[in-house]
Amino acid sequence: MNQFPMTVQGADALREELNYLKTVKRPRIVNDIADAREHGDLKENAEYHAAREEQGFCEGRIQEIEGKLGNAQVIDVSKIPNNGKVIFGVTVTLLNIDTDEEVKYQIVGDDEADIKNNRISVNSPIARGLIGKEVDTEIEIKTPGGLVEYEIIAVDHI
Structure with missing residues (x-):
């Protein structure tokens, strides 16, 4: 497992973004998907597809940040x-x-x-x-x- 050097400020910024994604953005997207589902037919539902796509990006970024923090060698x-x-x-x-x-x-x-x-x-x-x-x-x-x-x-x- 390769470790990558990172400053304390860099690690803090990633943790802040991760917290935002998990506590603010992820719940909002789940809400958007639920709202869009109520509009009926999912095949023709642009809001639903947009929310699902955004969810994919959000989850991908969460995994990316967790990976970076896991491989970080934080140097103060x-x-x-x-x-x-x-x-x-x-x-x-x-x-x-x-x-x-x-x-x-x-x-x-x-x-x-x-x-x-x-x-x-x-x-x-x-x-x-x-x-x-x-x-x-x-x-x-x-x-x-x-x-x-x-x-x-x-x-x-x-």
Whole structure:
């Protein structure tokens, strides 16, 4: 059984969604199906078929989340001593040496990655280039636009 790293925030978000699906959405869909059944002939009943389809999606998502949580290795980086080394879960501040621009990324599990919120997958080229490196190290990262040189200026365990 492969375990996948996940931040505490990522696991909490999945548990919240799972709770919503089981306590709010699933009962509503069951109600919708019961209401639609009362309308008679099920072959011609669009509401019934739509509700059954939604039920399939909902149950599929519940199983998917339960599977992910079951295989998750939840890592609370705030409980790990900060020795300046880049590890899963940390927030890294990088300085682009050419442009003098600073950028911050949190290294997260695949399902948690969200580039708009500067959360990058541990399996992304940037994260792979950073893991194991230390503060004040200069690194080159291959990006779609070519090679970019960065200096690691901070590693935070938030």
